[in-house]
Amino acid sequence: METEKKIKKTFVQGAISPEFIGTSIAKHQSKTAIGAHNIFLGQVRADVIEGKKVVAIKYSAYEEMAELKFYEIREAAFAKYEVTCLHIYHSIGTVKTGEICLFVFVSAPKRKVVYEALHFLVEEIKASVPIFGKEILEDDSYTWKTNS
Amino acid sequence: MIITLKYFGLIADLVNTHEEQLELSVDNCTSQELCDTLQSKYPGLVNTNFAIAVNQLIIQSVTPISNNDIIALLPPFAGG
Numbered sequence: 001m002e003t004e005k006k007i008k009k010t011f012v013q014g015a016i017s018p019e020f021i022g023t024s025i026a027k028h029q030s031k032t033a034i035g036a037h038n039i040f041l042g043q044v045r046a047d048v049i050e051g052k053k054v055v056a057i058k059y060s061a062y063e064e065m066a067e068l069k070f071y072e073i074r075e076a077a078f079a080k081y082e083v084t085c086l087h088i089y090h091s092i093g094t095v096k097t098g099e100i101c102l103f104v105f106v107s108a109p110k111r112k113v114v115y116e117a118l119h120f121l122v123e124e125i126k127a128s129v130p131i132f133g134k135e136i137l138e139d140d141s142y143t144w145k146t147n148s
Numbered sequence: 149m150i151i152t153l154k155y156f157g158l159i160a161d162l163v164n165t166h167e168e169q170l171e172l173s174v175d176n177c178t179s180q181e182l183c184d185t186l187q188s189k190y191p192g193l194v195n196t197n198f199a200i201a202v203n204q205l206i207i208q209s210v211t212p213i214s215n216n217d218i219i220a221l222l223p224p225f226a227g228g
Contacts, residue, residue: 042228059227062156062220065204090227102228122228130201130220131227132157144158145226 010070011063011092015099016041024087024105034084034107038114040122042102044095052137056096057145062130063092069129073121081117083108088121090131149175149215153186158223162192179211182219198223 012020021041028034047054070088077086084107091101102125106118126147133145150171160166172185179200187193199206201220202213213219 057226060156061227062154062201062204062222065201065220068204126225126228129225129227130156130222131225132223133226134157144161144223146224147226147228 010067010088010090011061012089013091014093015091015095016089016101016103018100020089021100021103024103028085028107031084031107033109035109036111036114037105037107038111038118039106040102040104040118041100042122044097044099044101046097047135049135049137049143052139052141054097054135055138056094056136057101058094058134058136058142059090059092059101060132060134061092066129066131070125073124073128076124077106077117077121080120081108081113082110083113083117086117086121088125090125090129094136149177151182151213151216152218154218154220156220156222157226159193159196159198159221162196163190175215177213179207179213179219182213186221193221196223 025037028037044057074086074088077083086107087105089103095101104118104121106114106121108114134142135145136142150169152167152169154167155163155165179202199222201222202211203218
């Protein structure tokens with residue numbers, strides 16, 4: 001099976017644009033061993049915290065450790081699932097509510113594996129990558145987000 | 149020994165810096181001893197939840213700290 005295991009940079013400055021996601025999908029048209037794609041898009045939600053609406057999240061990270069973690073998570077997914085390729089992009093810096101901050105893209109010959117692999121990847125990213133989110137509120141105050 | 153400390157998110161707010169070097173009068177210590185030292189220096193850390201990474205690996209138990217180690221204090225993660 002064709003596999004792709006290059007080490008890639010995961011962090012994207014600011015929001016991940018719909019155009020970037022569309023282009024990424026289009027790039028797979030030449031990989032004709034693939035029969036199924038699955039995509040997760042994380043979007044910044046306008047939570048209300050103590051009566052104030054979240055307008056953006058400013059992401060920061062322990063970048064060296066985070067890239068190492070992303071690499072380990074990718075390798076674990078390739079070892080565990082028969083996927084053709086997978087891609088992870090996460091925002092760094094400010095992402096406004098309604099914009100995309102996480103893009104995970106899994107492709108395989110058959111559909112069943114892409115559901116499982118995608119679930120594994122998203123849960124691992126949320127649990128083990130040192131990324132921090134400052135939720136900017138409408139009055140310019142802020143609070144630190146915690147994954148539940 | 150000299151170690152580098154890195155602070156992130158809420159922790160960086162509490163200690164008011166992102167990185168510092170700390171010179172300790174001992175040749176080695178444990179992560180617990182370092183934590184006690186930091187909590188005396190920064191009382192805000194006492195009731196704060198954080199993980200510790202020694203040279204980019206999160207420690208699960210008391211771990212020896214040596215000269216030139218990079219220690220990161222990591223508040224709860226919020227990726228995705």
